[in-house]
Amino acid sequence: MASKKQRKKLGSEHLMRIIDLCESVEERGLDPFLVEVDDVLAVVREYFPDWELPEELCLDAEAVHKLASVIKLQSDWIKRRSTSLYTDPFLLEEKIRKLGGEKLGTMFLRCWHPIVELEQISSHSLAEAIKYWQELLPLRERWLDFPTQERAIGATTREELIGQRILVGKAFSEDLHVLWEELKHRVDEEGKIRYWEFVEADTYAETIKRAFITSFLVTYGYANLEVHRLEEEMYLKPFDEPVPFLEKRQVTSLPVSISFDEWKKLREANQG
């Protein structure tokens, strides 16, 4: 009786090891041929008559299921290697070095299907352009000198400049960090927040200021802006640590306009 118990224990350990091996091949992208299918099947077959309890049978089924996944990976590997999409890079490089330029060019023409693209002016756009030209003021009229007033020279204080919004009270980097912290606190469980929900403030000026600083949060790598075009929605996702500009794979500019009317509508929508 004791030996049967020991055998069962040994069998379960073997199956657990098989499951672990198959999982690591699947998850870490290891070579699927590391798993010797015949050997593994022999082990599974050897212990199968000993299983009686449902959990033991479940463990056996799981081992077989994991093994099937590895066999699928092996099959995919063979399929990929056997198609011409997989080529030995060295062989290809050798061919490129040895082929003549003209021959390569002629060969390329057989698999090149250039895009057809046209640029043509239409009578409608021509008429629009003429209308615009007629309404356009001459340069000398457009570039009239701005009237200037003569002012006496005097001294000013830092407080006056802050009042006139020529200088800011706090350093910009400080504002940036404050908003970054706020963003990190306001995100949902997915770690993001709707862009408009975040930038919206009690006044139009404050909203513009928040949008302005937010744009720097994204540019300087403190946060990411996800644009869902089909849903016409944008989300902000803060990073725990700033990601340097160069580490981002693809960087694009995205203009976001906020008119006073839009802000009012946004405010009404969010409050309603």
Place this chain on the structure above:
Amino acid sequence: MKRKAYYTRKVKQATHLLFYKHHRKPGVKGWELKKQLGSDYPKVLDILDGYLKSLDLQVKTVFDEETPVEKPTRKQLDRARFFITLRGDVAPKEAKMMGWRIDDIAGLAIAISYILAKKGQAPRDEVEDLLRNKLPGWRVDVNMNRYIRSGYLAEGENKKLYLDWRTRAEVDQKTLIDLLLGAEEQ
């Protein structure tokens, strides 16, 4: 009759959208076509493709995904970019008329094949060295910049070259590799 008139109108609209450049890049995104032509835009494009066949042109779909998509989902189609391309291949004489010298095309072929051989990315210096074997130095620089500007190649960090959107749209990469492997060396 009503249905036929509907699709005739939609095909005309699709022709305007696809042939004329609307953005910096040619082609139209699936979601733009959906907005302009309605949700049955794949059917409109099928009809247009049928018409274009006799003109040796085709509607080409380039998906966001790197690997070819056999049965695209609606979402994949909406994210894809659609172009009008030549259906058949280009004769060397025609290429000259399109503003491409045979050695410019050979240079492009070498750059694309080398990047493919290096599993999708190769240092710019290595590609330039390959081209310098058979092209004068000044021409290599001009050509490389032209390939990048046109969207055939993209230059990433550390001066690494990748295949860009135009190569994915215009070049049948599988055929190119088959031809290269089957070619007899000089």
